[in-house]
Amino acid sequence: MSTSLLDEDGAHATAMDVLSPDCPSRVVFGRIGERWTMFVILALEPGPMRFTALKARVGVVTPKVLTETLRALEGDGLVSRRAFDESPPRVEYALTPLGRSLLEPIAAMRAWAEAHVPEVLASRDRALS
Amino acid sequence: MSTSLLDEDGAHATAMDVLSPDCPSRVVFGRIGERWTMFVILALEPGPMRFTALKARVGVVTPKVLTETLRALEGDGLVSRRAFDESPPRVEYALTPLGRSLLEPIAAMRAWAEAHVPEVLASRDRALS
DNA sequence: CAGTATCCTGTGAGATACTG
């Protein structure tokens, strides 16, 4: 993958590349690894949303951290920020088309979670004994 | 999702649940958030592997961290550990069926990365100016 | 070979308070 993005052969052929330090995959796995990214993206799924509403949906996140996350996602082109020149201020965050496209693989993860989390939890219980 | 795993309606209906503190999704997103999980799983894709070989595939990881990661994945039932009573010692790690099933959503992420990482990187460049 | 055992550090993230 780091050497050939358009590689057309099977999964095994590119499996090693993801492990190379300069592989673009690290970008993705690095970003989704950040604690709040996924939640913000999922929270934005219904549509454009104001800061406070977003914060409420995400839950316990502090404004500082939410802002940091949003800036990062903006920088990645996954989220757009639109400020209206009003008083009181009004700002709307939304997923960009690129950001919306991430919903699909995230959905795959969620589907996996729904299907298999019970097994994982059972395994964890067993591990404790 | 936290309230109804078998919910059959659309994505929007369950979008909020993932944000609840007790949602099982957190288990997944929490685990994949750990820095080395994905890499270990991907590294194990080809088949059973010894500690040192695994370490070499994953790259720069230290033995301590690799061990921690493996123990966690073992606890989750995603990876199995098999020790042969020989000298020198020999241990083989492998994906369990459950662990192998995780390869699918991971593949979706990788596919997304392959398709869109250039856009993300371009956006980051723009953000720096 | 397959790990442990220590020690150490950066930083992601929380708490709290304040402002254009």
Added chain:
DNA sequence: CAGTATCTCACAGGATACTG
């Protein structure tokens, strides 16, 4: 309302050395 500004800290993770 939509953030900033500080301060603080746990802890994931790294470096290094050692062992059954």
